């Protein structure tokens with residue numbers, strides 16, 4: 001069997017280079033030929049502490065030796081601990097654990113619809129943003145405003161109204177007695193690291209309160225320290241009614257969560273659940289991750305290294321006549337001004353650097369939260385080399 005035959009045994013759900021990653025440690029990944037890569041994708045902002053960190057390996061090993069799956073019919077210690085820790089460190093009271101960000105958003109949508117049914121005369125519509133990304137289940141694809149998905153998997157789940165980001169009048173115009181919630185990412189990740197303005201978030205909170213609808217923040221990408229605060233909502237001072245987490249909370253293992261205020265937590269037994277939801281193996285990792293993030297100075301270092309990365313990217317942009325750097329903490333993007341991002345990503349990979357291009361003109365940087373200044377310097381050095389030596393048609 002050839003390598004290609006093996007590749008063909010998987011459904012072709014993504015364009016992938018013929019590389020099989022075999023192992024990784026910290027900021028490094030190694031492929032089947034022993035080639036080493038400096039990883040500034042880290043599973044798409046997932047690997048909070050890099051590849052195979054002791055924190056995760058220890059938590060998994062310890063927990064696997066005592067209890068893996070008692071079934072969701074019973075409480076388990078790690079799920080209780082993690083729910084308690086999350087509530088203590090946020091503005092929320094109740095938690096439902098899931099296995100992916102999309103499933104968490106699906107849960108948030110269901111919770112908002114249940115709340116609308118119970119407390120707002122059957123309201124079920126959810127206002128979401130154009131170009132937003134909330135996942136790949138049918139409801140979360142329907143909630144997303146990704147233009148390429150418009151015609152895909154029709155008919156979509158009804159009840160999602162799209163408005164432009166940062167346009168409070170547009171939100172105001174579509175909120176009716178049928179509206180249950182407004183849902184958005186505080187910083188659009190997949191659309192190219194575009195922050196919702198602080199003013200918009202504040203106006204949105206005011207409008208949703210005045211009109212009696214819920215505010216849902218999708219912090220799957222921005223939560224768990226990524227932007228330099230434990231949760232991005234803290235930066236604007238706007239407390240949502242429901243928040244979803246994913247990616248970084250599991251630091252590489254499948255764990256995500258829906259968090260809600262007490263008055264919104266209206267699921268009844270049987271409304272929501274799942275075989276693996278809140279299993280102790282993943283929850284034990286979540287506990288270890290959260291404990292590490294709230295250690296004194298950890299988030300301060302994320303902010304410091306985020307500023308350093310932004311500074312180095314800005315220098316690089318000036319040197320090569322590129323555009324602006326946007327984002328916050330260790331979720332940053334560099335505007336290349338021309339549609340060369342895919343080519344730059346491929347060339348950088350040849351040079352041993354893994355980067356992501358969420359748009360044809362944009363590079364996104366999502367290193368581990370414990371990335372060192374040395375790794376940042378090395379990444380900038382490789383990218384500088386790629387941009388200086390290689391020619392890209394502009």
Ligand SMILES: Cc1ncc(COP(=O)(O)O)c(C=O)c1O
Pocket residue numbers: 044099100101102103105133134135136185189190218219220221246247
């Ligand atoms: C903001 C946001 N929401 C939801 C998701 C979906 O998460 P998952 O891929 O874990 O289902 C993502 C993934 O990129 C995301 O960035």
